[in-house]
Amino acid sequence: MRRILVTGALGQIGSELTVRLRQLYGDASVLATDIRQGLGAAAECGPYRLLDVTDSRAYVEAVREFRADAVIHLAAVLSAAAETKPLLAWDLNMGGLLNALEAARAHGCSLFAPSSIAVFGRGAPKRDTPQDAVQRPATMYGISKSAGELLCDYYRLKYGMDVRGLRFPGLVSHAAPPGGGTTDYAIDMYIQAVRTGRYSSPLARGTFLDMMYMPDAIESIVKLMEAEASRLKHRNAYNVSAMSVDPEAIASSIRRRLPNFELGYGVDPLRQSIADGWPDALDASAAREEWDFAAAYDLDRMTDDMLAHLSVKFGSGESHAVSGE
Template identity: 60%
Template sequence: MKRVVVTGSGGQIGSELVPHLRRLYGAERVLATDLRPASGPLAEGGPFACLDVRDGEAFSALVRHFRADTVLHLAGLLSARGEKDVALAWDVNVNGSATALEVARQEGTAFFFPSSIAAFGPSTPKKETPQETLQRPTTIYGVGKVALELLCDYYHLKFGVDTRGLRFPGLISHETQPGGGTTDYAVHIYYEAVRKGNYTSFIAPGTFMDMMYMADALDAVVGLMEADPARLVHRNAFNISAMSVDPEAIASAIGKVIPGFTIAYDVDPLRQAIAESWPDSLDCSAARKEWDFAPRYDLETMTREMLDRIASKGGRAA
């Protein structure tokens, strides 16, 4: 990557990935885009443009004018929000992503697409879910992810587009609180631990899902996009994860740092059903073998850093 366009820059991943890339490659070489105008570091730290990713003509013109060699396409609606507006989720997540992929083909750029553990479903093996396995998701978010995994493979095979992608687990960050995701509890619990010393989870105890600290997720994006293409057997939708945890495990880790922390439960049926359709744990051996994926944070190290960072901000989100 030398000149990069990032869509969905105001989201949970983009708001941290853009500054990370600017530190690595130089501020003027990373163009942040989002549907709405940005403020603060995202707009002030380097070039920014408003972009509706469904507008292929404007998208192509922007990529061409910036002389980009890479498009990192992060724009999209998350799982729980998508279930409340299926038509919009399909339009943004599928039509918008297909438009972005076609722009990459037209402009000759590499293309990154973030898939998710939501691409799996109840019939997928739950433990150590293989890299290649049955995928029958039960959410519109997951259906869209599977469609784009396949479309990215097609564009690589048919047109030679350098497509690459990751199946992200739940991402945990102290910088930006997520909105509309099933794994959101794993961020909220840390903020509430600092603010109140207790938390009420909308996910039931014993519900295991894969998670990863945001710092490892950012490293994974760069690691994959910088990897030698000759080593990539799969290219798209690599399983990645750092830990498989349920709410009780996170609460226990927090309790070691904040004695007396307590957790209660008020389960949200929608998000609980989504969570139960996803794997408990992923087999990440393909990512380790093909581009040396190696997360640095486990539950304990992540928990200490999350609590320290949130406490230093007085319990506020960035």
């Protein structure tokens, strides 16, 4: 990758990935795009362009004018939000991806397109869900991601395109607010732990889901896109995983630093039904074998970093003090 166009650059992944890519490849070599007017480091530390990914002509023009050789396509409606607006989610998630593939094909670009644990339904094993497992998703988000994996494979097989992707678990970040994902409750829990010292979980005790800290997700994207093509057998939709946790596990990790933190439960039926259909933990052995995937953060290391950043972000005057070691 030398000149990279990022869509959804103001979103949860994009806001941090764009900054990291500019550190690696230079500010002028990464074009951040989003449908919103640019705010924050992703928009301000390098070139930025308004882009509606459902506009196929605008997508192609952006890739051509920037002379991109790689496209990182992140624009999407996430799981819980997609269930409230399923037609919008299909149009954006599938229409945007198709436009990304066509723009990349027209200009000979490599393409990264993320997938999700949401592709797996109740027929897949809950523990150590294998790389190649049955996909019967029961949500519009999962359906669009599963169809997206097939579409990416189609373009690779039919046109010889270099299309790569990861199946992300829940991603936790201190930089971006919760964005409508089912696993975003974890981000909100950390925020409320710092701000109020208490949290009501929308998922029930014992609801285990895969999670990953954003720095690991960012490095995984870069590592996969830079991996030698000859090593890659799957190329698209690699399982990646760092930890399998439920709300109580996160709360226990927080209490190492905030002993008085209180966790309650106010289960959201929509989010609970989505979570119940997802795997507890993914088998990431294919990613480890084919491009040396490894996560650096476990739960406690993630918690320590989250609380440290959020305490600074919200200020000591309105946050509960984080005890040091």
